[in-house]
Amino acid sequence: MLSSMASQKRLFTGLQPSGQLHIGNYFGALLPTVEMFRQNQGLIMIADYHALTTVKDASTLRENIISVAKDYLAAGINLDNAIIFKQSDVSEHTELAWILECLVTVPFLMQAHAYKDKVAKGLEANAGLFNYPMLMAADILLYDTDIVPVGQDQRQHVEYAREAATKFNAAYDETFKEPAEQIQKQVAVVPGTDGQKMSKSYKNTIPLFGAKDEISKAVMSIVTGTGGETPINVHAIHLLVRGALTNNFSDKKDGEEFSQLYSQNKNNYKLLKEALIEDLEKLIAPMRVKRDAITDEEVKKVLVDGARKAKALASAKMADVRKKIGVTL
């Protein structure tokens, strides 16, 4: 199904099923991905083996996989252009990861943020987390990917994928394309309720498909900054929500209404937060309705179909890789 037209760029992106998605995932990844898949074709992977670095409970992982797939479908992904599959269904990912791990050094992997952050917090990182960048490189390289739509926090991982491609091509023969990340500037890092990057592990999230009272509670807890008239974190999130509602992400071009809301209500944090809750509800309610109508059975069908298509592409690529490295006799 994936076309090889010269003008088309092949996309590849992924998301870990490690819990409920938050609006950082939505603005940083889901929405740009949906937009890009209108014009281009490619693959969307539910990174369930990546999630094993943190999720250790089988029924939680099962639920999360179904839930993330529903989130993509509810966000409006175009299934004519996208193959949606889960990583564990295509064993070539872990196979290629091993081959790439044999080409990079331990000090190189020690520079990866995910690993460094964990160690800096005094936490013990498992070996899966340490090797994570090469599994992600394998995900991307297996499909001759041109563009990887992600949030800013994944930039380094895409650099690692390019580095792995270069190393393989130099050691053997020209085999892998060097992929480029695509990061939407306006939504590169969505702040959480405490002003840091919104992240499950920081417990500062606004859930994407949470109930209205859950979302309200999270918005009301957003820290408003020290002494300024404009609550900067509320404003930053609100700008994105308005952008998605009006299809215009620029503060200036947004018309008078949005800037006036903030200039006329300086210091009225409660009113501004309530306005944000209302806009979030406008954005999320229709997607929530769509999501509630998607059954688990439908999702499983999409994933089975996706696995078959992804497997066909990945196994052809691995046949070439196996020849190149000398294990095909």
Ligand code: TYM
């Ligand atoms: P993950 O599951 O942590 O995040 C999924 C996507 O959401 C983006 N994101 C954000 N963007 C802006 N602001 C935020 N606060 C924010 N939080 C998360 C992430 O940048 C990401 O695009 N390693 C990946 C999953 C993965 C993958 C891949 C991605 C595995 N293989 C291959 C692309 C290609 C991850 O952990 O994303």
